[in-house]
Amino acid sequence: MKTTFMGPVSKRFKNIATNKIDTFPERVKLTLNDDGVSYEIGVKMIEMYPRLKNIVPRGALDGRTWNSVSGKYNLDSKIISISEFHWLISQKIYIRDSENCIKATISHETGHGFDFSKVGSYSSTLGFKTIYEEDFNHISGKDKAGNYLKPFIQKGEAGRQETFAAIFGEIMDEDEFLGENYFTNCKLYIKNLLS
Numbered sequence: 001m002k003t004t005f006m007g008p009v010s011k012r013f014k015n016i017a018t019n020k021i022d023t024f025p026e027r028v029k030l031t032l033n034d035d036g037v038s039y040e041i042g043v044k045m046i047e048m049y050p051r052l053k054n055i056v057p058r059g060a061l062d063g064r065t066w067n068s069v070s071g072k073y074n075l076d077s078k079i080i081s082i083s084e085f086h087w088l089i090s091q092k093i094y095i096r097d098s099e100n101c102i103k104a105t106i107s108h109e110t111g112h113g114f115d116f117s118k119v120g121s122y123s124s125t126l127g128f129k130t131i132y133e134e135d136f137n138h139i140s141g142k143d144k145a146g147n148y149l150k151p152f153i154q155k156g157e158a159g160r161q162e163t164f165a166a167i168f169g170e171i172m173d174e175d176e177f178l179g180e181n182y183f184t185n186c187k188l189y190i191k192n193l194l195s
C-alpha cells in the first residue's frame, strides 16, 4: 500500500503502522490499491492538515475537535490519515495510544476506505441498509440511550458508515464486541464481502 510519512513520526509508531497495514488480507489491499486509496501517517492531525484547525469533525461528540482525532478517511482524496498523537478530550493533553488502539484506528479507517471502494459505498446499498435496520431495531432503548453506541446509531448514512467501518475493523483485529452484541447481521454481511 502506498504510505507517506509526514513529520517526525517515532520509529515505534512507524513500525506499528507499517506492520498493521501489511497484515490486511490481500483481498483488502488489492481492492484499496485498485481504488487509489493511500495512507498518510503523521504526528498530529492539525499539523498534517492545518486547515482542520477551524473545522468541527463530523458527528463530533463531547466537544471533540481535530486535536482529539487520530484517524480519518477523506473520500475526495481517498487518503486514510493516522496520527501518532491526539488529545485526551477531558484534559486537552496530547497522548500516544497503546499498540492495540493504534491498530484499531488503522483498521477502522481502512474500513471506511473499503466501504467507499464500491461506487456509492457498500454501507448505502439496499442490502446493507436492510440488515442495518434489522440490527438497529433489535437494540434496546437503554443501549440506544447510552454513549457507547452513539456513533453507530446516528441518523442517516453516518450511522451506517461508522457501523461498517467499526465492524470491518473488528474483523481485521479479531475483536468481537460490536459485531457480536449489536450488529450481528452487519458483521455477516461484511464477512461475506471479504470471503
Ligand SMILES: [Zn+2]
Pocket (backbone or CB within 6 Å): 108, 112, 161, 162, 165
Ligand atoms: Zn469512522
